[in-house]
Amino acid sequence: MQELESPQRVWQVSKSVRKAAVVVALVFVVVALVFTTVGTVAGVTAIWLLCIAVLLSVWRWYLVPYIALTADSLVVQGVFARRSVRYGAIKDARPGFYGLKIETTNQGAFSAWAVQKSKFAEWSHKHTVADEVVAEIKERVQLTSA
Numbered sequence: 001m002q003e004l005e006s007p008q009r010v011w012q013v014s015k016s017v018r019k020a021a022v023v024v025a026l027v028f029v030v031v032a033l034v035f036t037t038v039g040t041v042a043g044v045t046a047i048w049l050l051c052i053a054v055l056l057s058v059w060r061w062y063l064v065p066y067i068a069l070t071a072d073s074l075v076v077q078g079v080f081a082r083r084s085v086r087y088g089a090i091k092d093a094r095p096g097f098y099g100l101k102i103e104t105t106n107q108g109a110f111s112a113w114a115v116q117k118s119k120f121a122e123w124s125h126k127h128t129v130a131d132e133v134v135a136e137i138k139e140r141v142q143l144t145s146a
Contacts, residue, residue: 008078010068011115011133018061021062036132063113067100067133074102074137074146081112087144093137095130097122 012018032051034045045094060079068075073086085104092103095117103109 008068008070009136011129012066013062013114014129018062021058025055025058037067065112067112067114069136069140074140076102076110076114078111078113083107087137088139090137090141093134093141095122095128095134100130100134100137 009087028051030049032044035047040102064077065079066075066077073084074090075082075084075111085102085107089104089106090102092101094101094113095115097116097119099111099113099116101109101111109128115130117128120126121128
């Protein structure tokens with residue numbers, strides 16, 4: 001069996017999207033702070049509940065998810081769950097609009113949301129980061145099965 005070149009690679013939601021999500025969250029905090037000084041108690045409570053929901057959503061949907069390739073397995077941290085699959089158990093990996101679709105021999109199929117391929121990129125046959133991740137996954141699957 002060949003030695004894998006890089007023992008660990010990690011991909012997250014793109015940096016520009018993560019920055020935009022943080023800016024949106026900060027705007028909600030500023031609006032909540034301003035509304036706190038001029039609003040009613042019921043209105044202030046509602047705006048802070050909305051602000052907390054936005055902060056939690058930004059954190060879970062844009063800052064937490066990642067895909068990591070370790071020496072012996074694929075690790076996918078999704079919005080709510082973390083999955084680890086050995087390369088030998090992966091049947092197929094495909095890029096898609098809702099993330100990478102990973103099919104396994106014993107755990108069924110699941111999506112890796114952190115890296116996505118837009119429909120425009122798919123229609124125009126544009127090579128994306130999702131394609132690179134799939135290629136690297138398939139390369140590691142092939143190396144472990146050889």
